[in-house]
Amino acid sequence: MNSKSLGTFTDNFYQEREDFLAKSYPGLSKQRLKDELEQFALQKLVNVDDLFESQYIPSGKNPITYFFDCLMKAYPLEYIRGRAHFYKSEFDVTPSVLIPRNETEILVEKSVELVKEWTRKSDEIIRVLDIGTGSGAIIISLLQEFERPIEAFATDISKEALLVARRNYFNLRFTIPRESSLNLIYTDRMKDLSSEKFHVIVSNPPYIKEENDREFVHDQVDSYEPHLALYLKDETYDLWFVDLFKQVHNSLYEEGMFLMEGHEDHLENLADLCQNIGFSTVEVLQDYTNRNRFILAKK
Numbered sequence: 001m002n003s004k005s006l007g008t009f010t011d012n013f014y015q016e017r018e019d020f021l022a023k024s025y026p027g028l029s030k031q032r033l034k035d036e037l038e039q040f041a042l043q044k045l046v047n048v049d050d051l052f053e054s055q056y057i058p059s060g061k062n063p064i065t066y067f068f069d070c071l072m073k074a075y076p077l078e079y080i081r082g083r084a085h086f087y088k089s090e091f092d093v094t095p096s097v098l099i100p101r102n103e104t105e106i107l108v109e110k111s112v113e114l115v116k117e118w119t120r121k122s123d124e125i126i127r128v129l130d131i132g133t134g135s136g137a138i139i140i141s142l143l144q145e146f147e148r149p150i151e152a153f154a155t156d157i158s159k160e161a162l163l164v165a166r167r168n169y170f171n172l173r174f175t176i177p178r179e180s181s182l183n184l185i186y187t188d189r190m191k192d193l194s195s196e197k198f199h200v201i202v203s204n205p206p207y208i209k210e211e212n213d214r215e216f217v218h219d220q221v222d223s224y225e226p227h228l229a230l231y232l233k234d235e236t237y238d239l240w241f242v243d244l245f246k247q248v249h250n251s252l253y254e255e256g257m258f259l260m261e262g263h264e265d266h267l268e269n270l271a272d273l274c275q276n277i278g279f280s281t282v283e284v285l286q287d288y289t290n291r292n293r294f295i296l297a298k299k
């Protein structure tokens with residue numbers, strides 16, 4: 001029977017699979033792996049005092065064994081733990097939702113600025129919509145930034161994703177002013193909200209072309225993250241966005257703002273399509289690596 005300490009087992013596991021782990025989990029150091037394992041153990045109510053000195057016997061019932069089995073399949077760490085850090089909080093994630101990305105935090109920062117501008121020029125309750133909310137990470141992070149009440153709406157075409165967003169809203173409700181609200185709506189883009197008006201609309205929609213862009217998608221992403229969150233059909237890609245832009249334009253107040261994340265190779269073209277809908281200004285903005293990453297449009 002194997003009776004190594006968990007620390008020795010983890011060290012050996014890391015050394016024996018260093019290339020595989022580097023490919024599957026870029027930048028994962030041995031220390032970070034141990035930190036993740038400790039967090040995971042804590043969540044599973046394993047006693048973590050002297051965790052790495054304790055004896056480890058692999059077994060089907062041991063949650064630690066599940067952790068290492070998942071690593072062997074290159075399963076994303078966030079799905080293993082069921083949690084992902086984003087902006088100022090930790091969000092629940094399941095394989096039904098995209099793991100929120102660092103670059104999307106820029107979208108939150110910019111949308112906070114857009115909402116702040118409205119709070120400076122209007123005493124009305126500001127109404128904000130997030131299209132394709134997934135885990136709810138964007139809209140919940142935004143709500144956390146305002147003491148003044150915000151009326152927020154978020155849509156998704158995945159019922160499973162909306163359940164995760166609901167759970168995150170419940171878990172993080174104490175970080176949001178009591179007077180603010182979040183309505184989660186199951187619909188295609190914003191179809192069931194066509195009679196509503198918003199000051200700011202944000203979105204991180206699926207934006208990878210299913211065929212054209214697929215070869216550039218990391219294997220781990222393609223294998224485990226929901227395709228509904230990632231891909232759109234090549235043939236109807238532009239039309240999908242034109243339809244979205246029309247719905248957004250129709251539902252913004254005058255001078256209302258739209259901020260959308262997109263694919264660096266397609267944003268210039270989408271910005272032209274957006275301009276044709278009748279927005280007064282449309283800009284393409286870059287992320288911290290200077291890649292085209294967002295469209296900002298004003299009605």
Ligand SMILES: C[S@@+](CC[C@H](N)C(=O)[O-])C[C@H]1O[C@@H](n2cnc3c(N)ncnc32)[C@H](O)[C@@H]1O
Binds near residue numbers: 136138207
């Ligand atoms: C790229 S993910 C973004 C998730 C989350 N907003 C984030 O930034 O982490 C896109 C989301 O849009 C949803 N989605 C895909 N097609 C949609 C549609 N037609 N209408 C509404 N939501 C859609 C997916 O289910 C997914 O949750």
